[in-house]
Amino acid sequence: MSSAAAGSHLEVIEGSDDWLFLRRYENLQVLDMQSDLSGWSQTHLPTMIAQCACRHEMLAARGVSYVLAVAPEKSSIYPEKLPNEYRLASPTLAELLTTACRQAGVETVDLTSALRAAKGAIDLYHRVDSHWTYYGAYVAYRSIIESVQKRVDVSVVRPDQISYLDKEGFGDLGVHMHPERRGFLQQATVSSGLETQIRAYDERERAYASYTCEGGRGKAVILRDSFATFMSPYLARSFSESSFVAPPLGLYEDMIADLAPDVVLHLCSERALLYEPEGLVDWEARSWRQIYLESHENPQWAHLIRPLRRALAEKRFDESVQLAQQLCDAGGWALEYNLADALIGAKLYEQAIEACDRIEHRGNASAFSYFLKAYGQRAIGRGEAEDTLRQALRMRPQHPRFLYELATWLAHDGDLAGAVAALRTVVARAPGFAQAWSDLSRLTAKLDEKSEADAARQQDAHVR
Numbered sequence: 001m002s003s004a005a006a007g008s009h010l011e012v013i014e015g016s017d018d019w020l021f022l023r024r025y026e027n028l029q030v031l032d033m034q035s036d037l038s039g040w041s042q043t044h045l046p047t048m049i050a051q052c053a054c055r056h057e058m059l060a061a062r063g064v065s066y067v068l069a070v071a072p073e074k075s076s077i078y079p080e081k082l083p084n085e086y087r088l089a090s091p092t093l094a095e096l097l098t099t100a101c102r103q104a105g106v107e108t109v110d111l112t113s114a115l116r117a118a119k120g121a122i123d124l125y126h127r128v129d130s131h132w133t134y135y136g137a138y139v140a141y142r143s144i145i146e147s148v149q150k151r152v153d154v155s156v157v158r159p160d161q162i163s164y165l166d167k168e169g170f171g172d173l174g175v176h177m178h179p180e181r182r183g184f185l186q187q188a189t190v191s192s193g194l195e196t197q198i199r200a201y202d203e204r205e206r207a208y209a210s211y212t213c214e215g216g217r218g219k220a221v222i223l224r225d226s227f228a229t230f231m232s233p234y235l236a237r238s239f240s241e242s243s244f245v246a247p248p249l250g251l252y253e254d255m256i257a258d259l260a261p262d263v264v265l266h267l268c269s270e271r272a273l274l275y276e277p278e279g280l281v282d283w284e285a286r287s288w289r290q291i292y293l294e295s296h297e298n299p300q301w302a303h304l305i306r307p308l309r310r311a312l313a314e315k316r317f318d319e320s321v322q323l324a325q326q327l328c329d330a331g332g333w334a335l336e337y338n339l340a341d342a343l344i345g346a347k348l349y350e351q352a353i354e355a356c357d358r359i360e361h362r363g364n365a366s367a368f369s370y371f372l373k374a375y376g377q378r379a380i381g382r383g384e385a386e387d388t389l390r391q392a393l394r395m396r397p398q399h400p401r402f403l404y405e406l407a408t409w410l411a412h413d414g415d416l417a418g419a420v421a422a423l424r425t426v427v428a429r430a431p432g433f434a435q436a437w438s439d440l441s442r443l444t445a446k447l448d449e450k451s452e453a454d455a456a457r458q459q460d461a462h463v464r
Contacts, residue, residue, distance in 0.1 A: 013031065014177075018127055028271060048097055048277050051281070058253065071140065073269070076093075094111065129174070130173055134164060138231075152217075154238045157233075161190055207245075213238075217239065218239050219239060223264070223267060225248055225269050279430055284401070311342075315345065337366065340372045367399070374389035374392065375405070403426050423440040
């Protein structure tokens with residue numbers, strides 16, 4: 001039996017003993033895609049390995065530990081409850097990535113094995129929801145903390161500190177059945193103090209929260225998705241300071257420099273591995289504070305900032321220009337980079353440059369505003385564009401997104417050697433960015449550097 005509400009972003013399949021499973025999530029046919037992972041192993045997996053290995057190396061150079069853990073789908077832990085027509089591939093998505101990253105030197109946690117070993121009378125996943133229970137999350141938490149403790153001395157939430165209570169509810173799957181299916185949803189209470197420092201979000205579904213706990217030890221940045229919601233009461237009490245970043249899309253270097261954690265935990269769901277990885281995901285042009293804390297730090301203008309950022313994300317640039325101008329007129333001139341961004345999207349380059357000049361005149365220019373100004377200058381043929389882009393690079397050295405733009409310009413202007421030098425840094429810092437490998441192969445071939453061209457072409461094929 002399958003059910004999906006009209007216009008719903010997910011579809012549900014019913015298994016045995018009233019267990020519901022996620023069949024489709026947005027455009028992902030989750031169960032069907034999990035049945036044959038051969039294509040995924042050739043396309044998505046190499047890029048993910050390269051990204052995780054690069055994150056590990058970047059953090060290790062700063063003395064920060066990196067731990068990767070994938071939350072398995074309910075179907076990966078309870079395949080016996082699926083309808084007979086579904087057979088999942090073995091090893092699973094989570095197992096493939098975990099094993100490959102471990103072989104690449106990344107600290108990983110095999111949550112699939114831990115949860116399978118813990119199966120018993122107590123359900124580890126909700127029957128009417130796609131997520132694990134708080135008890136299942138605690139099993140996963142203990143495995144993660146055991147791994148973290150190899151490098152960082154942190155506190156551990158004990159079982160006797162937790163009380164569980166089951167309440168009736170629909171869950172994210174039960175609510176999509178016809179009629180709606182109620183079941184038990186587990187709640188958890190942890191008996192130790194926790195203080196919330198920041199809870200911020202915007203309309204792009206980006207969220208940031210920070211906590212302090214007197215009984216915790218060490219500092220953590222936790223890249224998290226919905227599964228980590230059930231684990232956060234435990235993780236937040238293990239560290240003296242913890243920062244939860246959602247969704248777990250990228251690991252931003254400036255965030256690590258600012259927050260100075262002892263460990264970065266990368267917690268993602270198995271279904272998220274089905275999305276095609278983006279090679280520059282760790283290298284946003286905006287700073288991490290511009291991405292996550294804009295509304296929080298400017299609450300008086302949040303009613304304008306949130307729809308503005310949503311319009312920018314959805315590329316509705318005419319509307320973005322109007323909202324950004326309203327924001328500036330209301331007094332939010334410190335956020336004028338949003339207006340410059342919208343004007344660039346609307347191809348109003350002269351106005352965008354003027355906005356960036358005003359930002360610089362006020363003394364609050366950022367790498368992002370210099371990047372936007374350089375883009376506008378280049379679009380209308382101004383010769384100073386390269387110097388402006390290099391100003392952005394002085395503020396954020398070796399930034400792959402900025403460097404790739406520079407390499408593109410240099411190649412177009414005939415400076416192949418300069419473009420190749422920039423691309424070498426791009427692929428070193430963003431090894432999962434296939435287009436940079438392709439360009440490096442093409443340009444080194446033109447420079448008659450055959451061995452490097454062949455190596456870059458092979459790497460392009462590997463991560464593409």
